[in-house]
Amino acid sequence: MSNKEGSGGFRKRKHDNFPHGQRREGKDVNSSSAVMVAFKLFQQELDTRHDKYERLVKLSRDITVESKRTIFLLHRITSAPDVEEIMNESESKLEAVRQKIKQVAQELWGEDMYQYHRAITPGLQEYVEAVSFQHFIKTRSLISVDEINKQLVFISEDTGEENDTISSDLDDKPLCTWSLKVTPVDYLLGVADLTGELMRMCINSVGNGDIDTPFEVSQFLRQIYDGFSFIGNTGPYEVSKKLYTLKQSLAKVENACYALKVRGSEIPKHMLADVFSAKAEMIDREEGIS
Numbered sequence: 102m103s104n105k106e107g108s109g110g111f112r113k114r115k116h117d118n119f120p121h122g123q124r125r126e127g128k129d130v131n132s133s134s135a136v137m138v139a140f141k142l143f144q145q146e147l148d149t150r151h152d153k154y155e156r157l158v159k160l161s162r163d164i165t166v167e168s169k170r171t172i173f174l175l176h177r178i179t180s181a182p183d184v185e186e187i188m189n190e191s192e193s194k195l196e197a198v199r200q201k202i203k204q205v206a207q208e209l210w211g212e213d214m215y216q217y218h219r220a221i222t223p224g225l226q227e228y229v230e231a232v233s234f235q236h237f238i239k240t241r242s243l244i245s246v247d248e249i250n251k252q253l254v255f256i257s258e259d260t261g262e263e264n265d266t267i268s269s270d271l272d273d274k275p276l277c278t279w280s281l282k283v284t285p286v287d288y289l290l291g292v293a294d295l296t297g298e299l300m301r302m303c304i305n306s307v308g309n310g311d312i313d314t315p316f317e318v319s320q321f322l323r324q325i326y327d328g329f330s331f332i333g334n335t336g337p338y339e340v341s342k343k344l345y346t347l348k349q350s351l352a353k354v355e356n357a358c359y360a361l362k363v364r365g366s367e368i369p370k371h372m373l374a375d376v377f378s379a380k381a382e383m384i385d386r387e388e389g390i391s
Contacts, residue, residue, distance in 0.1 A: 150216075153208060157220040160205050164224030167198045168231040172298055175234055179305040179314075191235055198228055203255040206279040218284070225283055229291025234298050241317055243325070246288040254280040286337050293329070293343035296322055300350035303357055312361055319358045322351045 171194040178187050205221055229249060236244040257277040283291075299318050306314035329344050 153212075154217060154220050157205060157208055157217050160201055160208070161221045161224030164198055164201045164205075165227040167194060167201065168224070168227035171195055171198070171231045172234055175231075175238060176298070176302065176305065178238060179302060179311065180309050188235070188239070195228075195232060195235065198231070199252065199255075202228065202253055202281055203279060206253070206255060206281040209281065210279060214281075222284075222287055222290075225287040226291045226294065229283060229288055230294045230298065233292060233295050237295070237299065237321070241321065243292065243321075246283055246285065249288070250280075250282050253283070254278070286340070289329075289332075289337075289340050290343065292325065293340065293347055296325060296347045296350045300353050303354045307357060307361070315354060315357050315361060319351075319354045322347075322354055326351050 171191050174187060174191050174194065178184055181187050201224075205224075209217060232249060232252070233244050236242070236248075255278070257279070299322060303315045303318045326347055329340070329347060332340060334341055
């Protein structure tokens with residue numbers, strides 16, 4: 102049997118062709134070389150970006166928590182005797198949230214926001230949900246993204262104020278105005294979450310004997326659903342996912358309005374909330390089976 106090179110054994114590695122004395126040996130890395138200096142600069146830049154990203158994640162978490170607390174406070178408006186007091190308290194809470202958003206704007210000064218958008222989008226969506234919920238309670242209408250962005254322009258009275266979250270580059274700049282724009286996707290996702298809060302507001306209102314709010318909410322939700330239907334599958338994936346939840350909320354509110362219109366006179370007001378809750382659970386079970 103002919104003994105071919107490489108058959109029946111290990112293939113010869115390329116460096117084995119060189120004599121043992123001529124093999125290349127590792128050299129000490131010169132830390133002062135141009136390549137090492139460049140990579141150290143890259144390391145510092147990446148570390149700075151990672152630290153900024155983590156700070157934005159923490160700020161977004163604080164914005165989310167405070168916005169949720171504002172929404173919980175606004176839900177008390179269906180049973181509270183003093184509506185004006187709750188609205189004033191919610192406004193002060195939203196102002197505190199906007200101060201957190203100001204810190205986000207300061208962090209993003211001179212940066213491309215979309216590089217850090219993933220870190221701040223949960224907080225912005227929750228803020229849109231809270232401020233649009235408050236606006237609906239006041240005016241029974243939907244706040245626009247331009248109105249939201251107008252509230253996110255911050256002018257500092259003291260240009261020399263010190264803030265640990267502000268980049269050191271700001272100290273050399275005369276600018277004292279910061280702004281943060283809510284993106285169209287954040288706005289749409291926040292409005293989609295608003296529909297769930299309006300559904301809860303509708304059920305709570307019925308339980309307290311308010312039979313006008315459910316019909317107002319139902320009409321408003323139909324307009325929201327029609328608007329999202331025009332987007333369809335052409336919009337972002339997250340928006341199309343929330344369309345199903347929006348449809349569920351609309352169905353529950355419409356069932357509540359139907360029961361009020363047909364059986365409202367024969368059901369005592371203190372039992373209406375229990376009837377609607379039972380209907381909502383039945384709808385959920387039927388949708389789960391299908």
